[in-house]
Amino acid sequence: MTSETETVPDALRSWSVSWAEYAPVDVTPPELRPDSLAREVPDWAEGAALPTDVADWQQRQDSALVPYALDERGWPLHPHGRTGRTGRNLGRWAENSAADPIVAAGRGQHRRVLLITRGDIGVEAIPGGMLDPGETVLAALVRECREETGIDLAGHQPVILSREIVDDWRNSDHAWVASASALYQLPEQVTALAADDAIDANWWPFTSLTRLDAAITAAGRTLYAAHRPLLRRALSYLDQH
Template identity: 60%
Template sequence: MLTTATPVRHAPVDHPGVPVPAALRSWSTPWPGYSPLDITPPELREPGLADPAGWITDPVATPNQVTDWNTRLSTALVPYRLDAAGWPLNPTGRTGRCGRNLGSWGENAAADPIVIAGTGTDRRVLLIRRSDNGRWAIPGGMVDPGENAPTALVRELREETGVDLAHISPRILTRGYVHDWRATDHAWVCSTAALYELPEVVPATAADDATDAAWWPWHGDVQDLADLLASHGGLYPAHRPLLEAL
C-alpha cells in the first residue's frame, strides 16, 4: 500500500530536501523511515489566508480537502495516483520534499511558448528574465482554471512580453513533466510546450512577473545558449529539456 510520510519539519522553499537514493525513489518501494522536509511557505499552511497575488488555486491546507480529484486524475498530462490518505504522489517518485510551493496540489499545468525568429545566423529565441531567480527562461506560466493550453500559451506570451501571436498556430513540441525547482512529493509542474516561428523579431517588452525580455542568438544548440547566458544570470534549468525538443 502506498503511504505518505507525515511532515515533521519545515524548510525554506528552495531547500533541496533530504537525499533520496535511486533505489528508493519509486513509491512502490517501501521506505518506513522516509521523512521529507516540508517546504510549504507560511501563506499556504493554513486555509483562508489572504492571496493578494492571486496564485493560490487550492485554498486548502491539505490535499484530502480537494473535492475534484477524479477530474484532475482523468485530465492529467502525466498519470499519477493518490495514496491511502488522499495525497497526490509525484509521478517521478519521491523528491525528498513534501507539502507544496505551487498553487495547486498534484499536477500544476503550465504552458510554455517557444518563439524563434529569423533564419540562418540571424535566428533568435525570445526569453524572459524570471523575477524569482533572475534566470532567463521561456515565457510561460500556469494554465488558469477553466482555461486550455492553447489559450494559455497566447495569454502568457502576451502578458510577459507584449507579443501577441493569437493569429499563429504553433507546433506542439512536448507535453510532460517539468523538473521545476518548486516540485515536491505532492505538487509538481507538467507543461505543454509549443513552437512559434516568425520571419523576423518583433518588439518585446517585459511585463507581469518578468523583469526583462530579449531576443538571444539561437543556432540550435542549447549548450551554446546556456554558455552565452552564463554571465547574464544563466539559463533556467527546467526549460533546458523544452529547448532541446526543438
C-alpha cells in the same frame, strides 16, 4: 536551486519501493499552511489546506497533462516518485499545469529565441506560466507570451513539442509543475517588452544550446535549468525541419 530528486537515491525513488525511514522536508511556505489558509487564501492558491480537502480529484486526474495516482490516504503522488520534499509550495495540490511558448525567429545562423528574465529567481527562461481555471493550453500559450513580452501569438500555429513534468524548484511529493511546451516560428524578430512576471525580455542566439549558454553567460546571466530540456527539444525539431 536544488533538483527535485537530488536528495533521493535512484533505488528508492519509486513509490512501489518501501522506505520506512523516508523523511521528506516540508516546503510549505507560511502563507499556505492550514492556519493561514483558514484566515485568508492568497489569490494565487487554492484554499485546500490538505489533499483530503480537495473535492474534484477525478476531474483533475482526467485533465492532467501527465497521469498520476493517489495513495491510500487520497493524497496525489508525484508521477516520477519521491522528491525528498513534502507539502505544497504551488497554487494547487498535484499537477499545476503550465504552458511554455518557445518562440523562435529567423533561420539558420540568424535564428533567435525569445527569453525573459524571471522576476522571482532572476534567471533567463521561456515566457510561460500556469493555466487559469478552465483555460486551454493554446489560450494559455498566447496569453502568457502577451503578458510577459507584449508579443501576440494569436493567429500563429504552434507545434506542441511535449507534455511533461518540469524539474521545478517548488515541486514536492504532492504538488508539482507539468508543462505543455509549444514551438512558434516567426519569420523575423519583433519587439519584446517585459511586463507582468518578467523584468526583462530579449532575443538570444538559438542555433545550439551551447551557443545559447555562451551568450547568456557572457551577459552575466543564467539559463533556467528546468527549461533546458524544453529548449533542447525545440532545437531538435528545428534541425529536423
